[in-house]
Amino acid sequence: xxxxxxxxxxxxxxxxxxxxxxxxxxxxxxxxxxxxxxxxxxxxxxxxxxxxxxxxxxxxxxxxxxxxxxxxxxxxxxxxxxxxxxxxxxxxxxxxxxxxxxxxxxxxxxxxxxxxxxxxxxxxxxxxxxxxxxxxxxxxxxxxxxxxxxxxxxxxxxxxxxxxxxxxxxxxxxxxxxxxxxxxxxxxxxxxxxxxxxxxxxxxxxxxxxxxxxxxxxxxxxxxxxxxxxxxxxxxxxxxxxxxxxxxxxxxxxxxxxxxxxxxxxxxxxxxxxxxxxxxxxxxxxxxxxxxxxxxxxxxxxxxxxxxxxxxxxxxxxxxxxxxxxxxxxxxxxxxxxxxxxxxxxxxxxxxxxxxxxxxxxxxxxxxxxxxxxxxxxxxxxxxxxxxxxxxxxxxxxxxxxxxxxxxx
Amino acid sequence: xxxxxxxxxxxxxxxxxxxxxxxxxxxxxxxxxxxxxxxxxxxxxxxxxxxxxxxxxxxxxxxxxxxxxxxxxxxxxxxxxxxxxxxxxxxxxxxxxxxxxxxxxx
Numbered sequence: 001x002x003x004x005x006x007x008x009x010x011x012x013x014x015x016x017x018x019x020x021x022x023x024x025x026x027x028x029x030x031x032x033x034x035x036x037x038x039x040x041x042x043x044x045x046x047x048x049x050x051x052x053x054x055x056x057x058x059x060x061x062x063x064x065x066x067x068x069x070x071x072x073x074x075x076x077x078x079x080x081x082x083x084x085x086x087x088x089x090x091x092x093x094x095x096x097x098x099x100x101x102x103x104x105x106x107x108x109x110x111x112x113x114x115x116x117x118x119x120x121x122x123x124x125x126x127x128x129x130x131x132x133x134x135x136x137x138x139x140x141x142x143x144x145x146x147x148x149x150x151x152x153x154x155x156x157x158x159x160x161x162x163x164x165x166x167x168x169x170x171x172x173x174x175x176x177x178x179x180x181x182x183x184x185x186x187x188x189x190x191x192x193x194x195x196x197x198x199x200x201x202x203x204x205x206x207x208x209x210x211x212x213x214x215x216x217x218x219x220x221x222x223x224x225x226x227x228x229x230x231x232x233x234x235x236x237x238x239x240x241x242x243x244x245x246x247x248x249x250x251x252x253x254x255x256x257x258x259x260x261x262x263x264x265x266x267x268x269x270x271x272x273x274x275x276x277x278x279x280x281x282x283x284x285x286x287x288x289x290x291x292x293x294x295x296x297x298x299x300x301x302x303x304x305x306x307x308x309x310x311x312x313x314x315x316x317x318x319x320x321x322x323x324x325x326x327x328x329x330x331x332x333x334x335x336x337x338x339x340x341x342x343x344x345x346x347x348x349x350x351x352x353x354x355x356x357x358x359x360x361x362x363x364x365x366x367x368x369x370x371x372x373x374x375x376x377x378x379x380x381x382x383x384x385x386x387x388x389x390x391x392x393x394x395x396x397x398x399x400x401x402x403x404x405x406x407x408x409x
Numbered sequence: 410x411x412x413x414x415x416x417x418x419x420x421x422x423x424x425x426x427x428x429x430x431x432x433x434x435x436x437x438x439x440x441x442x443x444x445x446x447x448x449x450x451x452x453x454x455x456x457x458x459x460x461x462x463x464x465x466x467x468x469x470x471x472x473x474x475x476x477x478x479x480x481x482x483x484x485x486x487x488x489x490x491x492x493x494x495x496x497x498x499x500x501x502x503x504x505x506x507x508x509x510x511x512x513x514x515x
Contacts, residue, residue: 024443043450060431065439072441297448297455317515324454331476333454375476379456379483404482 011035014277
């Protein structure tokens with residue numbers, strides 16, 4: 001292993017973290033980190049939150065300090081596109097025609113924003129939010145007197161809506177489903193966030209059948225619908241999910257199925273290639289299935305899995321998937337996935353702004369907890385999801401029993 | 410600017426200069442000090458940046474907020490001097506601060 005060369009494609013949260021972990025765990029050979037953005041690895045979550053509101057600087061976003069990559073002997077190749085992987089010759093071909101040889105390759109290519117196939121989708125002012133460059137464009141279009149239409153009532157859209165309100169812009173959220181967060185959260189949570197955003201002045205078009213993005217002289221002026229009145233706006237943010245960047249892997253013949261298939265050591269079907277982060281479909285041991293987890297905790301967990309396997313360390317402990325979202329003064333923390341659940345138990349009072357929704361399976365085991373301003377319920381729920389201990393719903397519901405006691409921690 | 414000493418569970422020391430306004434967690438992460446995971450990047454959402462504040466510094470650093478306390482309550486090996494390092498802002502008065510890391514953040 002001493003002089004083996006690790007090449008990482010993708011310099012986002014996953015790619016940057018695996019490079020750092022490799023060094024921390026004793027990888028002594030060259031590490032080459034190739035990214036198609038012009039800046040060193042940075043944190044994406046603040047782009048829709050603190051950064052968008054101007055509460056964090058570009059320096060704050062950095063995954064590590066400026067000097068870190070040089071000091072650790074990690075070669076950053078930024079603003080560089082990879083055109084293909086030669087798995088026989090064990091080398092990566094760059095768009096420039098240059099070949100970069102590897103002994104071990106790690107794919108951390110992430111995901112990209114899904115586009116809408118709508119008339120007007122190419123107009124100036126139609127944006128998505130994935131990268132720092134995207135966030136910069138969006139931020140420059142927000143402020144008093146501006147009108148933002150968010151298409152898609154998911155987390156990115158709602159976080160951007162909250163930040164845009166903080167900057168004084170008018171905001172309307174357009175959602176195809178009859179409720180917000182339809183794909184990712186339970187309906188009590190959807191109702192709660194709808195009420196909260198309305199209180200902060202966001203307006204909504206739910207169950208909206210979008211017909212076209214309208215424009216004049218190439219610039220966005222509004223949205224039109226098959227089933228409602230048109231809405232005027234000067235910026236449209238599309239937040240309708242992400243697509244895994246698994247094309248390089250597929251073209252190289254790696255097993256893929258809406259994401260690069262990996263095991264719990266982040267290994268792909270090629271023994272010298274690993275894949276981590278949003279681009280993967282991974283085992284979910286607690287749920288007995290495979291899934292894509294678009295989240296920072298997942299990127300970090302898989303970065304550790306790959307780095308441990310590559311340096312001969314014992315694998316890191318398995319983690320319960322988790323997610324978080326900040327909107328206004330609300331901290332939403334979610335542990336687990338709402339799979340195989342047939343009962344919802346609410347602990348606390350949504351109208352007081354702090355409560356948690358537990359998703360229970362048929363065996364009274366907790367599959368998922370969604371906690372609003374309720375860190376104890378999040379932490380306790382996470383423990384219970386990991387331990388698979390059954391819990392009586394009436395104990396969960398009873399706020400006179402401290403959560404720590406309910407969790408048996 | 411403050412000089413902060415991070416001591417790993419096995420006793421290894423890391424002394425780094427951290428700019429005012431950053432958190433004690435960010436000081437560790439940006440300098441690749443091992444032992445602090447900080448999975449959520451400082452959102453007080455994960456309790457993986459748990460540290461023990463040196464007794465001599467407890468008063469200057471202060472105690473946790475209610476939200477932080479609830480998170481800490483579920484972390485491993487919590488002591489009265491436990492804090493989440495993402496919630497400690499670096500300032501001149503913290504020059505010389507010593508924090509110790511637990512064996513594991515998970």
